[in-house]
């Protein structure tokens with residue numbers, strides 16, 4: 001899978017945007033996430049990284065074809081087969097509120113509030129990641145590093161732990177078809193969908 005991270009500059013209330021992933025003729029899945037430079041100065045490193053990581057979560061499958069058949073779209077509960085494959089899903093519920101980029105593509109905001117993959121971002125930070133958010137990636141067709149996340153962890157801590165990560169596959173980047181995503185997919189999610197609501201500190205995404 002190829003995920004392109006980038007920037008765009010637009011005087012608008014769109015902080016970040018993600019494209020619907022698509023698969024090329026070789027079977028490689030492509031996704032794309034961009035962050036608006038207008039907000040770089042206003043956001044902390046944690047907020048920028050958190051926003052981008054949230055969008056990567058979608059690109060890896062949360063909200064798309066391998067995710068949507070896993071749960072009941074009316075009540076947000078996961079089906080038995082999914083819960084057998086991943087017992088942590090017993091405790092989870094999918095968001096049914098919000099617009100097309102929000103509903104059915106996040107953990108339920110009321111129950112999971114500051115989790116990374118809820119649909120409303122906390123502007124004051126303090127987000128966390130639940131083990132199920134990592135482990136559900138297996139059901140979406142990905143391998144997970146072992147040991148995986150065992151307990152709920154603060155997003156800020158996790159980001160600090162990988163801050164020194166070096167991208168080591170530069171040579172392979174040269175052979176990628178960089179135009180593929182631009183030509184073949186549409187924007188799936190823009191954060192936020194509506195105007196910033198400073199009173200509540202929530203933005204839909």
Ligand SMILES: [Zn+2]
Nearest residue numbers: 054119189205
């Ligand atoms: Zn989202």
